[in-house]
Amino acid sequence: MAIVEVKGVEKHFDEVKAVDGIDLLSIEGEFLVLLGPSGCGKTTLLRMVAGLEKPTAGEILIGGEVVTHLPPRARGVAMVFQSYALYPHMTIFKNIAFPLKSMGMPKDYIKKKVHWAASMFQIERFLDRKPRELSGGERQRVALARALVREPNVFLLDEPLSNLDAKLRTSAREELYRFQKEIAITTIYVTHDQIEAMGMGDRIAVIDHGKLRQIGTPDEVYFDPEDTFVAGFLGSPPMNLVEVGDKVFGFRPECFLPQEIYLGCRDEVTPFGFQVTRVENLGSDRLVYGNLGERFDHHHVIANLPTSFTQYPIETGATYKFAVPSPMIKFFDKKTGRRTKIFSF
Amino acid sequence: MRNPLARLKIIAKKLAYFGTLGVFTLFASLPFIWMLITTFKQNPDLYNTANNPYIFNMAPTLTHLRELFMQTLFLRWMLNTLLVGVLVVIITLILVIPAAYSLVRLSGRLGERLGIGIFLTYLVAPTILFIPMARVVANLGLQDSLWSLVVVFPSFTVPFGIWLLMGFFKSIPRDLEEAAMIDGNSRLGAFIRMVLPISTPGILTIVIFTFTLVVQEFIYTLTFITSAKSYTVSVGVPTFLVHGDVYNWGAMMGGCLIASLPVAILYNFFLDRFIGGLTLGAVKG
Amino acid sequence: MTTGNAPPRPVGAEKVGRISLLLDNEKLLGILMIAPAVLYVLALVGYPLVLAFMYSLSDITIGSVSYNFVGLEKFKEIISDSGFKIALKNTLLFTFVSQAIVIVLAKILALLLVKNFKGKFFLRALILMPYVAPISLGVIGWLWMLDSIYSPINWFLQHSGLFGKDFRPMWLGKPFLAMFSIITVHVWRMLPLATVIILAGLTSIPQDIQDAAQVDGAGYFRNLFLITIPMMLPIMMVAILFGIVYTASDIIIILVLTRGGPYDSTQVLVSKAFYTGIDASDLAGGAAYALFLFPLLLAVAIFMLRIARRAEVT
Numbered sequence: 001m002a003i004v005e006v007k008g009v010e011k012h013f014d015e016v017k018a019v020d021g022i023d024l025l026s027i028e029g030e031f032l033v034l035l036g037p038s039g040c041g042k043t044t045l046l047r048m049v050a051g052l053e054k055p056t057a058g059e060i061l062i063g064g065e066v067v068t069h070l071p072p073r074a075r076g077v078a079m080v081f082q083s084y085a086l087y088p089h090m091t092i093f094k095n096i097a098f099p100l101k102s103m104g105m106p107k108d109y110i111k112k113k114v115h116w117a118a119s120m121f122q123i124e125r126f127l128d129r130k131p132r133e134l135s136g137g138e139r140q141r142v143a144l145a146r147a148l149v150r151e152p153n154v155f156l157l158d159e160p161l162s163n164l165d166a167k168l169r170t171s172a173r174e175e176l177y178r179f180q181k182e183i184a185i186t187t188i189y190v191t192h193d194q195i196e197a198m199g200m201g202d203r204i205a206v207i208d209h210g211k212l213r214q215i216g217t218p219d220e221v222y223f224d225p226e227d228t229f230v231a232g233f234l235g236s237p238p239m240n241l242v243e244v245g246d247k248v249f250g251f252r253p254e255c256f257l258p259q260e261i262y263l264g265c266r267d268e269v270t271p272f273g274f275q276v277t278r279v280e281n282l283g284s285d286r287l288v289y290g291n292l293g294e295r296f297d298h299h300h301v302i303a304n305l306p307t308s309f310t311q312y313p314i315e316t317g318a319t320y321k322f323a324v325p326s327p328m329i330k331f332f333d334k335k336t337g338r339r340t341k342i343f344s345f
Numbered sequence: 346m347r348n349p350l351a352r353l354k355i356i357a358k359k360l361a362y363f364g365t366l367g368v369f370t371l372f373a374s375l376p377f378i379w380m381l382i383t384t385f386k387q388n389p390d391l392y393n394t395a396n397n398p399y400i401f402n403m404a405p406t407l408t409h410l411r412e413l414f415m416q417t418l419f420l421r422w423m424l425n426t427l428l429v430g431v432l433v434v435i436i437t438l439i440l441v442i443p444a445a446y447s448l449v450r451l452s453g454r455l456g457e458r459l460g461i462g463i464f465l466t467y468l469v470a471p472t473i474l475f476i477p478m479a480r481v482v483a484n485l486g487l488q489d490s491l492w493s494l495v496v497v498f499p500s501f502t503v504p505f506g507i508w509l510l511m512g513f514f515k516s517i518p519r520d521l522e523e524a525a526m527i528d529g530n531s532r533l534g535a536f537i538r539m540v541l542p543i544s545t546p547g548i549l550t551i552v553i554f555t556f557t558l559v560v561q562e563f564i565y566t567l568t569f570i571t572s573a574k575s576y577t578v579s580v581g582v583p584t585f586l587v588h589g590d591v592y593n594w595g596a597m598m599g600g601c602l603i604a605s606l607p608v609a610i611l612y613n614f615f616l617d618r619f620i621g622g623l624t625l626g627a628v629k630g
Numbered sequence: 631m632t633t634g635n636a637p638p639r640p641v642g643a644e645k646v647g648r649i650s651l652l653l654d655n656e657k658l659l660g661i662l663m664i665a666p667a668v669l670y671v672l673a674l675v676g677y678p679l680v681l682a683f684m685y686s687l688s689d690i691t692i693g694s695v696s697y698n699f700v701g702l703e704k705f706k707e708i709i710s711d712s713g714f715k716i717a718l719k720n721t722l723l724f725t726f727v728s729q730a731i732v733i734v735l736a737k738i739l740a741l742l743l744v745k746n747f748k749g750k751f752f753l754r755a756l757i758l759m760p761y762v763a764p765i766s767l768g769v770i771g772w773l774w775m776l777d778s779i780y781s782p783i784n785w786f787l788q789h790s791g792l793f794g795k796d797f798r799p800m801w802l803g804k805p806f807l808a809m810f811s812i813i814t815v816h817v818w819r820m821l822p823l824a825t826v827i828i829l830a831g832l833t834s835i836p837q838d839i840q841d842a843a844q845v846d847g848a849g850y851f852r853n854l855f856l857i858t859i860p861m862m863l864p865i866m867m868v869a870i871l872f873g874i875v876y877t878a879s880d881i882i883i884i885l886v887l888t889r890g891g892p893y894d895s896t897q898v899l900v901s902k903a904f905y906t907g908i909d910a911s912d913l914a915g916g917a918a919y920a921l922f923l924f925p926l927l928l929a930v931a932i933f934m935l936r937i938a939r940r941a942e943v944t
Binding site: 071072073078079081083085098102103146 | 539
Binding site for chain 3: 362365366369370372373374375376377379380383391392394397398399439440441443444446447448450451452456459463465466468469471472473474475476477478479480481496497499500503504507532533557560561563564567568578579580582583594597598600601604605608609612613616
């Protein structure tokens, strides 16, 4: 168990700055998610922590030791690749045993540990098979077992669930989370899927264009975004962002509801006129697309009503009185995108 | 209700298809079929121009084969070829395997360019170099010795092998090596413990093709070797023909056939890999 | 056994050892791994290449004790020799005519071989024989086939009723026929290689592109010429490149079939190099003859590779 610290790390590939100055300090034993769109630099950052890439600038520390220029095998990290990278010519047993063998451990010790790791993931019955005989989900567990068997200081995972089909992903997510809590090893997890991030992370680091936008608990990044990128990235559909002069304010679609719902609500609400252009029934949710009034330049916004609110029929073309609880409205500076103080409009 | 015209069309198409294929096959294999027949034909039958050359007019015989093995140096030549082949394969592997890996994984764009440069070397080799090489070999005191071949042959098997193995190494996912490094190996360790075991098919291909290149080689052997007992099969058989006064066709055809078959068989099984390596290396740079 | 309470593993340089860390320097490792091969190639290809140039600019013979620089004298001597023009013409003629034929035939053969049928492996093995058998040995087969007296081909033509009993073309004895024979043998030898390469290219065209063409209404030939062939250009370049190199630098077919005859009419640059340099001991002349091939090969190689790069489809 060790703390991972990243100080002012940059990585340049010719002209491109894949990672543009990131500072990060992990909490011991936490499940830290690096979240961001494709190409934002999160995988590059992970690889630098692993030792597979050398930073162009900055330092990396693991457990207090500077490891910036050390090769992977000197860092005590374990990594699960997106493709799992199982050694195709070895049996599952040998796959899991490989790290221990590379460290020169005695045979008995290796046998014991491999069985221990395999049992953690219920793959003991596969030990004699080869990777190509296993399904995607099974291979993933082998990759995890191989990572675990060395009892590393840090667990690094690079989009390990993206190769699984949707159904498997949900159960795998839960298993992974429980497993991590049980072994309590600092874990850094890279994904572009915000649902995974929100569901599994103790903290989420939102990264875009090589820069760290915000780091915080799922609640913090979701309900208290620090800039418009985070606000727009998290949430599906994303936060509605409306420009007023040189400022921007935003509110989440699920807060944007017919005003009557908020009757009797303790919080103050801000009303909006809302002209509906389209309604999408998605089963559990109803997405309502429409425009705000002239005051906001007929800005296009989305409302997200639970289908269970059956007493609020919505018709295309009609205008309704909608509202947002005032504390849920966030304010940003238009130029920098950063959060600003509350202003009235 | 079957349309008889359509049926006819299908038959005609099939006939054309297999007919054309047959012509090609005949064209390709005729000399070898020829060798097969001639090896077992009795001389009077062979040299009688009135006889149909395509059939056995007299009973087939094993005399020629006996002559081949007892009265010529054929067996000695086969042995020489085998010996040179094995040694050259070993030398080639030692030079090629690390070099190909270095070019693919460790040298970036410079490596790509160097790889192409090396391929171009293969084009240059024997034809242009055999003249000065004759002198070099003489200066080294290796003329008329099989060792001259062992020393010189890698000059074309190595560029070829590097190019072929590069294509093969490129197809190994980087993930696997990175996983091996994270699991506690250095780059070199990952290479030895992970890449090499996986590359056995590729290395086997290099072995086969290096060996066939050695068996096929003609011009260096012709230039460096002058005494009959040191010939390889590729030069021995035709030279025996050229210098000999009596053209013993039967025995010679037997020799050609026997020396061609093993190489041909091996080659066939590995050709698909070879083409894969060829096209990967050439097209993807 | 849980790991939550395990002490943190050691991290750091001491864990791995100084020397092994040195090898992690990938630049160093890369150089070490490639050095033996590069040194060897420099010694056995680079050095003789330099020597070839030096010889061609001298009057050195096999017995020479010293080196005499004579500049371009040797080249002038060679160029004015009548044999040179023939050799140069033949080299180009044999190479380009045979490869043009090969590429067309190979296309056809490859298209025929795309389908799977019983005995395909065996048939393919037969078709491949000319390329995989040692060259000199296969060509000896042709020597008999083209013999003026005993040629089975002649026998067949005589008895087929088309040509009459006295029809006995001297395939290797008359200059024109000899050239024709040599080109035929070149085609015979290179066809298998070109076919297999093109076949690999054919099978690598993604199925959905062919499906799209069919949906778009392309007939067989339109599909062939507008889609299949353009997509296979890089691979065809590889086949052509190999063909040109192997054919232009081939000496075996000439030496075995005609020895350059009749009357030196089928000499090529390489065979002249051999006869001049080794037979007649004129090393300088031999080197000069051989060097004429160098710019040709280099130009062809670079040209082909450039086209292959630009035409890269995937």
